[in-house]
Amino acid sequence: MRRLILGHTTEFTLLVVMVLLCTGLSFATDRFLTISNAFDVLNVSAVNIIFAVGLLVVLISGGIDISFAVAASVVQYVTVLALNALGGGNWAEGFIIAGAVGLGLGFVNAFLVWRLNIISIVATISTFNIFFGLLMFFTKGVSIYDLPEWLSTRVVFYEREMSDGSWVELTLPVVVMILCCLATWFMISRTTVGRKLYAFGDNPEGARRFGINIGAMHYISFGWLGLMAGIAGLMQAHYAQEVVPNALYGRELDVLAATVLGGARLGGGKGSVIGCVLGVLMVSITQNGLNLMGVSPFAFKMIVGAIILIAITLSSTRFDKLLPSALRTSAKKGSAQR
Amino acid sequence: MSAEPLLSLKNVKVTFGGVRALKGVSFEVNRGEVHCLAGENGCGKSTLIKVITGVYTPQSDAELYFDGKPIATMTPTLAQSLGIQVIWQDLALFDEMTVAENIGFQYAVNGKYGLVDKRAIEQAAEKALARLGVEIDLDKPLKELPIAQRQIVAIARALVGEARLVFMDEPTASLTQSETDHLIDIVRNLSASGVAVVFVSHRLAEVLEISDRITVLRDGSLVGVFPVEGMTQSRVTELMTGRNFDSAVIAADHDDKPVVLSVRGLSRAGEFEDVSFDLRRGETLGITGLLGAGRTELALTLFGMHRPQSGEILIDGKKVDFHSNRDAIRAGVAYLSEDRLSLGLNQPQSIADNMVMASLDRLLSGGLISPSKKADVVSRWISALGVKIGLPEDPIRTLSGGNQQRVAIAKWLAIGPKILILDAPTVGVDVGARAGIFEIVRKLAAEGLSIIVISDEPPEVYFNTDRVIHMVEGRFHATYDPRCLSLTELEAAIYA
Numbered sequence: 001m002r003r004l005i006l007g008h009t010t011e012f013t014l015l016v017v018m019v020l021l022c023t024g025l026s027f028a029t030d031r032f033l034t035i036s037n038a039f040d041v042l043n044v045s046a047v048n049i050i051f052a053v054g055l056l057v058v059l060i061s062g063g064i065d066i067s068f069a070v071a072a073s074v075v076q077y078v079t080v081l082a083l084n085a086l087g088g089g090n091w092a093e094g095f096i097i098a099g100a101v102g103l104g105l106g107f108v109n110a111f112l113v114w115r116l117n118i119i120s121i122v123a124t125i126s127t128f129n130i131f132f133g134l135l136m137f138f139t140k141g142v143s144i145y146d147l148p149e150w151l152s153t154r155v156v157f158y159e160r161e162m163s164d165g166s167w168v169e170l171t172l173p174v175v176v177m178i179l180c181c182l183a184t185w186f187m188i189s190r191t192t193v194g195r196k197l198y199a200f201g202d203n204p205e206g207a208r209r210f211g212i213n214i215g216a217m218h219y220i221s222f223g224w225l226g227l228m229a230g231i232a233g234l235m236q237a238h239y240a241q242e243v244v245p246n247a248l249y250g251r252e253l254d255v256l257a258a259t260v261l262g263g264a265r266l267g268g269g270k271g272s273v274i275g276c277v278l279g280v281l282m283v284s285i286t287q288n289g290l291n292l293m294g295v296s297p298f299a300f301k302m303i304v305g306a307i308i309l310i311a312i313t314l315s316s317t318r319f320d321k322l323l324p325s326a327l328r329t330s331a332k333k334g335s336a337q338r
Numbered sequence: 339m340s341a342e343p344l345l346s347l348k349n350v351k352v353t354f355g356g357v358r359a360l361k362g363v364s365f366e367v368n369r370g371e372v373h374c375l376a377g378e379n380g381c382g383k384s385t386l387i388k389v390i391t392g393v394y395t396p397q398s399d400a401e402l403y404f405d406g407k408p409i410a411t412m413t414p415t416l417a418q419s420l421g422i423q424v425i426w427q428d429l430a431l432f433d434e435m436t437v438a439e440n441i442g443f444q445y446a447v448n449g450k451y452g453l454v455d456k457r458a459i460e461q462a463a464e465k466a467l468a469r470l471g472v473e474i475d476l477d478k479p480l481k482e483l484p485i486a487q488r489q490i491v492a493i494a495r496a497l498v499g500e501a502r503l504v505f506m507d508e509p510t511a512s513l514t515q516s517e518t519d520h521l522i523d524i525v526r527n528l529s530a531s532g533v534a535v536v537f538v539s540h541r542l543a544e545v546l547e548i549s550d551r552i553t554v555l556r557d558g559s560l561v562g563v564f565p566v567e568g569m570t571q572s573r574v575t576e577l578m579t580g581r582n583f584d585s586a587v588i589a590a591d592h593d594d595k596p597v598v599l600s601v602r603g604l605s606r607a608g609e610f611e612d613v614s615f616d617l618r619r620g621e622t623l624g625i626t627g628l629l630g631a632g633r634t635e636l637a638l639t640l641f642g643m644h645r646p647q648s649g650e651i652l653i654d655g656k657k658v659d660f661h662s663n664r665d666a667i668r669a670g671v672a673y674l675s676e677d678r679l680s681l682g683l684n685q686p687q688s689i690a691d692n693m694v695m696a697s698l699d700r701l702l703s704g705g706l707i708s709p710s711k712k713a714d715v716v717s718r719w720i721s722a723l724g725v726k727i728g729l730p731e732d733p734i735r736t737l738s739g740g741n742q743q744r745v746a747i748a749k750w751l752a753i754g755p756k757i758l759i760l761d762a763p764t765v766g767v768d769v770g771a772r773a774g775i776f777e778i779v780r781k782l783a784a785e786g787l788s789i790i791v792i793s794d795e796p797p798e799v800y801f802n803t804d805r806v807i808h809m810v811e812g813r814f815h816a817t818y819d820p821r822c823l824s825l826t827e828l829e830a831a832i833y834a
Contacts, residue, residue, distance in 0.1 A: 196447055205428075211413060
């Protein structure tokens, strides 16, 4: 247990902050602490969590990606057009097409970063513009409302009416999100590829001298994010029951902030799936709580920004450093005696 | 033991962007021997190691044999599977991983079915540390370990596989004498168990102590291979540099000069206690003692990076209270940091930019940095300290260790300090260049600068300072005058 906490201080701090936040919110509004609201938060967060675990892999390997959210928009559009051309298709075809297109777009980024040696933030800002520009040019900004029947029908794995008349629902995006989290967790922490990604992000030269295939690391990390972005795009289309070309535009920064909030290091070599999930949930819970409290939606961004700042400060600073110096020395003495 | 060498290289040439790093070098290592690879920084030692481990590929007609078999193309993976391991000078460890994950990294990337076996990693790490007779918390993140322990982690990592040939590139650079002795025992045990060790070190005393044979390189060419019997330090130095160096005590009295720095009862819990001394103008004070004796901590406090808990610091007779190192710099204190590579210099930046890094406010002209003032400062210090460079605009990482250290010193001299603290100024600097660094120290002292030299190596403080303070567990244990005792006596007193 000690080991678990020591190895994941950021995640535990975040958990503590989240528990405090939830406690506060449940006093502020009696609708917050209900099971149906908890499921609401999960349903709303699913797409972002899928994005976040994909981005996590790129951050661990020392890169960054700005283009994944618009890549997901491209995936949505291409997938729905392809499905309609196929005469409707089904879930299996939908996942295959979305995953493959996402993977391809991820490989484009990997190619730019690895082969052309462009620093990842510059490469992906470029592809962000290229992907979005192409999408808007060819679609002229027109949305698709005519989705295949199966795609726009809600898939509910579990539902129950609560005594207060509200519904608890476990929907497809949440199940897919859980599968993506498990797959990412397994890949980064249980496979040799995962160890190599951490090593490469931590010390690229050290990894190179160990004989790790650096090119493969790029294709795996950006490819994984592409795959996740493809799946997230499909889930978002399913959830929104429409494809709007600019619906996901801007999502990349929310996801990036949440992922870093969850303990992923921008320099590489550090980060966990559980941290990602907590980071995204933290932001969602804040928005949900503000919503229930009837705070003006115009104030949301500002408050979410402040919460991210507070959480990051707490998780990167030891608590005792925030105390006044007099208290600090006595706290230190106390711990020394123990 | 068969007569056939374990490793044999013939006619290896490597060229980087027009610079010939290796000019047709041959190299042989026998089974189970301890072989020393000697030469100044930049002579091609590291390049040779990288060729042997497949990081660099030499020209096509170079020959490489391992265990009598020709190897067409060496790769890092092949080298590892042959049992060739390297402890790199920069360690090449992974900061965010734990000690166990670092040591067992080979297991982490070569698991069955592509899966990681955490148990195997931990067992391997435990076994490797036990073989070294060292205890380190396996779950600690590497970044929390001091340099000496990271060194041990790097050694342990090399021993995890079935090592047959281990390269140690400057393994003792950051170790204290007792840790070095321990390492030498480890090397002897490895050699006795049939593992060949190639030892790269600047410390000739230990090279002569443990090696069977020495291969000397100079300027990318082979000088020769020599049996260690009958070798002396000065002979090896001569072979490495092609020059001769003599040492003599330089200590002198400075009692007639004014006191520049006065420290009274300075303490910081757990770091140093009740430290008092005076430093006069033009005086050079040596501080030695084992790593962890509180030397660097004391220096950082004098430099305003930490605040003392009790005691006082007086500069020119006036009490000072530094809130940060900016205050200290303003008061004329300069500190050349112990870890030059990561803290002292900004490696990708140019030589000129590094040199003026600490003195930017002196170069202002109408609020902007004046290019002509900057060029003046840079050319002045390049010639004053004899820095060998191509262009001032070249990145500093293109310089050798000795020349980098000169630039680092110049950076601080450019602020016009009264007191210069040099923390381990010769770590990673080769013998020829070390003498040059201390020549600079002497010249600066003669010009009236007060200097504190912190060093692990007794000969360095013995030959280059006026007074030697020996620190033990944060306290000033004793003060020695190099004129009143021999180096052997000083070493005996320190290692007792």
